[in-house]
Amino acid sequence: MNESSATRIVQRVDARYRYEILVDGRRAGLTAYRDHGEQRVFFHTEIDDAFAGQGLAAELVQWALTDVRESGMRIVPVCPYVAKFLKRHEEFADITDPVTPDVLRRLEEELG
Ligand SMILES: CC(C)(COP(=O)(O)OP(=O)(O)OC[C@H]1O[C@@H](n2cnc3c(N)ncnc32)[C@H](O)[C@@H]1OP(=O)(O)O)[C@@H](O)C(=O)NCCC(=O)NCCS
Numbered sequence: 001m002n003e004s005s006a007t008r009i010v011q012r013v014d015a016r017y018r019y020e021i022l023v024d025g026r027r028a029g030l031t032a033y034r035d036h037g038e039q040r041v042f043f044h045t046e047i048d049d050a051f052a053g054q055g056l057a058a059e060l061v062q063w064a065l066t067d068v069r070e071s072g073m074r075i076v077p078v079c080p081y082v083a084k085f086l087k088r089h090e091e092f093a094d095i096t097d098p099v100t101p102d103v104l105r106r107l108e109e110e111l112g
Contacts, residue, residue: 008056010063019067021047021060028056031064031082034110039097040068041076041107061085065092076103 009022018032029047033040042064047056061082068075075096077083083099086092 008059010060012067019060019064021056023051023056029060031060031079034107036103036106038073039076039103040073041078041103042082043078043107043111045079045081057081058085069095078104078107
């Protein structure tokens, strides 16, 4: 099956604090977060090597950030990929908060 006919699905997996992108039912990557009150703090995004360079990270993050908006929450981009994505997608600027030392300290405690 070629790339264009593959089925891509993004889902939020609350129990694992992450969004996953599936390609033909196979997990191809994820973006991970923790919630600090109304802030959803994104700290890591990865796409499996086998699926790299196909725009999957962009699709995954676009879906995740749209879900944050629909949930009435705000975005904090600790993950460099998400930060870079937001620089190119100003439509999320109104719901984006800066990465502060407090955010990083709490995240470090949570992630051990
Ligand atoms: C970064 C990563 C998620 C990109 O996945 P992908 O599906 O191949 O990405 P896309 O095709 O949607 O986009 C590629 C873009 O990601 C950018 N990118 C690659 N690594 C990056 C990084 N560490 N930080 C920010 N951007 C990165 C590329 O420069 C490219 O940008 P361009 O659109 O200007 O060319 C993937 O390469 C990966 O899993 N890397 C290892 C883990 C990692 O470094 N994660 C990011 C920080 S948490």
